[in-house]
Amino acid sequence: MYLRSDERGPAVSNRLALRIALFGGIAVVLFAILFFRLWRLQVLDGEQYLAEAKNNRTREYRVSAPRGEILDRNGELLVGNRTSLALQVNPRKLPEDRAERRAELSRLAGLTHSTLRRVRRTMHEELKLAPAAPVTLRRDVGRFLVYYLQENQDRFPGVEVQRVFVRDYPNATLAAHILGNVGEISPEELKDPRYKGLQPGDEVGQDGVEDTYDSILRGDPGLTRIQVDALGQPTPNGRLVSKPPAPGESLRLSIDAEVQAAGEAALAERGQGAFVTMDVNTGEIIGLGSSPTFEPELFTRPLTQKQVDDTYRNPAAPLANRAISGLYPTGSTFKIVPALAALENDVITPSEPIYDSGSITVGGQPFQNAGGEAYGSVSMARALQVSSDVYFYTLGLEMWDTGDLQRTAHMLGFGQTPGIDLPGDTEGLLPSRRWRNQLFEEGKTDRPWSAGDNIQLATGQGDLQASPLQMAIAYAALGNGGTVVTPHVGKEVTDAQGRVLREFAPPPRRRIPIDPEYRSVILDGLHDAAQAPGGTSYEVFGGFPVPVAGKTGTAQRVGQADQSWYLVLAPYPDPKIVTAVTIEEGGFGAESAAPAALDILEAYFNKHTTGPAGPNGGSPG
């Protein structure tokens, strides 16, 4: 029924009233929807949107902080920083047109020796984490590339060059294995709580003290928070927060650059090997090196294929730190351990002689002196001086099923990680009755523990595996009277002004009781070995002005020439330092390792000119 134009009176009919009421009802519902929606957005979820809004209008730019410097114990700079130019792409300023963008990125990829795909992937990954922030394509670009880009700016919109800090190594390879290197944080590292708060592209220490002391060296990146408009352009007066970057603190190492350099030079001229020089009382590492070495500088810029091959695929493994992770039989240098074990457990007295006929036969198997020599009747000191294998074979035989040798070796740190503040130290292997018998039960070896095993162990052969650092710790314990130190290269943390913030003095791992009498007997034997005629290294150390106690070692390795070892405590009789040297395929201990140790001690004592108190203690014996 349609309305009629002339209808009058009560303005609305009932049917129309119904329609209008319905209409009003719909309006009420619509307004209610709007009100509730508004309530929900502003009152219930307001906080969340406010946070979103704040995030929306600010951009954070991180300003990288220079890493702390690394110094040697005398303040000589080992690792510094230099500024370098990094190529960045600002994604908001790239051409909008896809084809143009693609063309520019591929031109850039060409200039930076990369591929379009790699550039794209880098950008994609970084933008996912920090939207709209500039993406660093390459660090340490050459000046010529920068000039080229600046001259052709119109062809490279959105490409920027930024100054960044890059590690600088004034001494090239010096202490490379201790220092390690820095590199961009990896996706796995990002998940590590240790690296909390870091972002992709940030640099962290990747090895050596750069890794161990990363949190100290790293510093805090500066943060500039800028208010931006919808186009990402900074608004006037829009700088909200500006936190300057805090440079990392400096790390002073216990390394002495001169000793370190002497040690590395001594190794370099003798082939592959390692050395450790350590303070016997504190465990401070004065020098520690591994040969062959590498240039940490290498890692501050992208590696070429040849460099990758030379470093990672080189059979000589220049990156490996042989001083802490090299595992070798130690030869006769190990003999102080059976000596100590036999004396402390009353297996033998210092003066009790053993007749050395040149060989002994155990279980039908002959064990001979190296070189086939026969020393006749020898006591402890003499046995150490001439390195009588038969004497120690006998001790090994005596203790073959008592476990005394293993207990003492274990106390001195064999078979355990030394706990040095460098990544990569290893525990090695201390063969024992239980170890071999268990292997045998599991069918992994053809025979159970036998006297022969212990006889081999007593001369540092057989299954024994130890690192030069472990040997140095054992000798240090002998030298200092029984303290098994915790070796460390970190000495103290200083701020940018050189004030000491923190000192590192890790407590010793343990103290073991060593009878002073026994200690001096062994030291006497070692001293005679080094500086008395007839001693195994007399030819090397006989003329050295500082009295020392040193032991050669010649370790036989399957399929290789003998490995040369030398362990020396100086000055005798109250040693301050211990030096361990090993040269792979270096022959007799006195042939290559001992001369290398001499070079190191010369460097050390040239500096510490206090010299030996009183007359030269080169007493023959």
Add this chain to the structure above:
Amino acid sequence: MYATRARQAKLEPFAVRPGIAERLGLPYMDGPLALFAGALAAFSVFTLSQSTLHDVPGSPNYFVDRQAVYSVLGIAGMYLLARIDYSRFRELRVGIYTFLCVSISLVFVFGFAARGSRRAFDLPFFSFQPSELGKLLLVLALAGFVIDGARNGSDRQRTVRYLCLGLAPAALVFLQPDLGTSLVYGAITLAVMYVGGVPWTHFAVIGAAIVAMAAFVLAVAPAIGTPLLKDYQTERLTSFLHPSEDPSDAGYQQNQAKTAIGSGETTGRGDRATQTRLDFVPERHTDFIFAVIGERYGFLGAAFVLSLYALLFWRALRIVTLSKNSYGTLVAGGIAVSLLFQVFVNVGMNLGIMPITGIPLPLMSYGGSSVIATFLAIGVLESIHIQARLSQRGRFAW
């Protein structure tokens, strides 16, 4: 109506000369209606004065001044229209309808293009958008046709006729292209038919047709390779269903508006507002002005504005029932729906529950055509009110 007055004067010999207010017709106007409309316009000017200071370099009051002038012009127009008996428009329906269609069509020839769409004439002092005024003209003409054709043909024929009459200008506007306004025209057409008494069954059929058409336009046509909507239109229409999928495109505006409004919380952020101040919300002085209000003045401010609209609509609905004749009822109904539709769609779009259709918020959004046309529509409502009061008074006097 003048006759009424004359009669009344004759019958009241002792009546004093009508006072100045009465001569201006003020006592018979719907005061609250004018008040709410004025308050909205004032709030619009206030909001613009705070939020558009830096929009036009060198003239901080660019939008404020213009919006104030438009409002004053609009109020003047409202008053003039209120003084005219709206019933005359019924007689002019053919002229009005012709003017409506011609003015919209002329835009295709003389209009200037803004953002890919021709909607307005560039007049010396402002740009005139005929489709805005067209909302009122369509109501006036269509209501006339409904009243006049009430006895011609079957129900079905009439329904088809009204639909054609209403949808012709809607189609013209759609071609500009101005999707939002054409939807308003559609809503007006349906509203006038609804108040005019078109049977429920017909609405059911129309509703089904709309659903089918929407499905065809949004899904089927693009699938068979002849899209009827421009890409950006489809995206706008559907992005509110999945606003977070791509913050950089269509959903972006909606997300930003929502963030802006939400961040206003209860009491608003005032000058600390950032979303609507720093260009995060596009079109913030026109289509997204509600987001500005939401962020700056919070729930209190936004709810206040919504309440003003609710009150405005209540007064309009009241006038629908008061009207002295059916033409007035139809016109008031059409105007009321046109206002409600625009408010709901615009605010809903700001709140992220309606698609982005480019419909301005009546009286709040910056723009001369919209503000003035809305005031004129309010003027027509006032006219219906005044005429109703006058006729009632006459009756009481009898």
